[in-house]
Amino acid sequence: MTMINYALTLSFKGTKYCGWQVQKNALSVQEVVQDAIEGVFGTRLNLTGCSRTDSGVHANEYVCNIKSTMEIDTCKLPLAINSHLPKDIAVTAARVAEDSFHARYSAKGKEYIYRIWNSRIHNPFYAETAYHYPKKIDVEKADLIASCFVGHHDFSSFMAAHSKIKDTVREVFYFKAERDGDFVNLIVAADGFLYNMVRIMCGTVLQIISGRIVLPVCDIIAAKNRSEAGVTLPASGLYLNRIFY
Numbered sequence: 001m002t003m004i005n006y007a008l009t010l011s012f013k014g015t016k017y018c019g020w021q022v023q024k025n026a027l028s029v030q031e032v033v034q035d036a037i038e039g040v041f042g043t044r045l046n047l048t049g050c051s052r053t054d055s056g057v058h059a060n061e062y063v064c065n066i067k068s069t070m071e072i073d074t075c076k077l078p079l080a081i082n083s084h085l086p087k088d089i090a091v092t093a094a095r096v097a098e099d100s101f102h103a104r105y106s107a108k109g110k111e112y113i114y115r116i117w118n119s120r121i122h123n124p125f126y127a128e129t130a131y132h133y134p135k136k137i138d139v140e141k142a143d144l145i146a147s148c149f150v151g152h153h154d155f156s157s158f159m160a161a162h163s164k165i166k167d168t169v170r171e172v173f174y175f176k177a178e179r180d181g182d183f184v185n186l187i188v189a190a191d192g193f194l195y196n197m198v199r200i201m202c203g204t205v206l207q208i209i210s211g212r213i214v215l216p217v218c219d220i221i222a223a224k225n226r227s228e229a230g231v232t233l234p235a236s237g238l239y240l241n242r243i244f245y
Contacts, residue, residue, distance in 0.1 A: 001069040003068065003069055003099070004068055004070070004096055005065055005066075005067050005096065005097045005098065005099050005101055006066050006067070006068065006072075006074070006094055006095070006096060006097070007063060007064075007065045007094070007095050007096075007097040007103065008063070008064050008065065008066070008077075008078075008081070008091050008093070008094050009061060009062070009091070009092050009093040009094070010029075010033065010059060010061075010062040010063075010064065010090065010091055010092065011059055011060055011061065011062065011090050012029055012059050012062065012089040013058050013088040013089075013129065014029065014055070014056050014057045014058045014059065014235070015056055015058075015088070015128045015129075017029045017032075017056075018055045019052060019054050019055045019056075019057065020049050020051065020053045020062070021052050026055075029053070029062075030047060030049060030064075032085065032086065032089060033047060033064070033081075033085070033089060033091075034047045035084065036081050036084035036085045037066060037081060039081075039084040040072070040077070040080045040081055040084065041066075041068055041070055041072075042070075043068075045067070045068055046066065046067070047064055047065075048064055048065050048066075048102060048103045048104060049062065049063075049103055049104065050062060050064065050103040050104050050110075050243050051104065051107075051110060051240060051243075054195075054196070054238075056234070056236055057238045057239070058238065058239045059239060059240040059241075060113070060240065060241045060242070061240065061242050061243060062240055063103045063107075063243045065097060065101060065103045074094040074095050074096060077091070077094040078090075078091040078093060106245055107244065108191065108245060109173060109189055109190060109191045109192070109243075109244040110189065110190065110193065110240060110242070110243055110244065111188070111189040111240075111241045111242040111243075111244070112189075112198045112238060112239065112240055112241055113185050113187050113238075113239045113241045114131070114187075114188075114198060114199070114233065114237050114238050114239075115129070115130040115183055115184075115185055115239065116133045116137065116183065116185070116186070116237060117130040117132045117133070117182060117183060118133050118134075118137050118182055118184045119132075119134065119182045122134075127236075128236055129236060129237075130183065130237050131233055131234055131236060131237035133184075133206065135210065137177075137179075137184045138209060139177050139178065139179045139184060142177035142184070142186070142209055143176050143178075145208050145217060146175040146176055146177050146186060146188070146201075147175060148217035149175045149221075150172050150173070150174060150175055151171065151172060152171040153169065153171075153172070153221050154168050154169050154221070154224055155168055155169070155170050155194055155221065156168040156194075156224045156225075157220050157224055157225055157228055157229045158194065158197045158200040158204070158220075158221075158226075158229050159194035159195055159196065159200070160194075160195045160226075160232070161226045163194060163195040163196075165194055165195065170190050170192050170193065170194065171190060171191045172188065172189070172190045173189040173190055173191070174187070174189050175187070175201070177205070186201075186202045186205065188201065189242075189244075196232050198238060199232045199234075199235070199238060200226075200229050200230060200231075200232050201229075201230075202233050203229075203230035203231040203232055203233045204220065205230070206230065207230040207231065208230070212230075213229075213230055215228060
């Protein structure tokens, strides 16, 4: 029988999950979605995700794929799966992809947004979905600093110290800062990211603005030393926003 390759687009609030990937002693987004898919297809299907998001990280657009011989109308599939999902995860779209499509290996790049609630007063409605930064952010300055990350570089200064990844060269397509009322969004896209890379880059931008870091971005990149970069900002503000195929 012919296998159908279904590509699913999800959005989720990652607060109560250990990240995307299944783990033995914690609840993952992958496990919950896989359970919901089993409720629709009647069998346990292999679910391939586009990225291993960290604990507490959210997604506006997350792509995954499954293969099955069962033919289901892709217009109806999101509602069918969503009927088995909790309110903090949703399938927003489904399509039949070519057989060779792989949610992770077919991706050409990813875009993340780091959301900052930039107000002296914290907002209880965004406590789990944005990072509270009380000092006024000069967005033009933040945008200029962020632009210094663009290019093909060794980003080992912006990788978690305990990471075992050997190839630390990535290409950042763009990194910019935008204000939306009391929100400041740091938006970055690249062909790939190291462990905690976005959160460290964003922490570095804020610490350069505040004067706590005096080295320019180019020198921090050249140092290839995690201790030269800024703090790792909390996962609560980070969103996987778009996957490029």
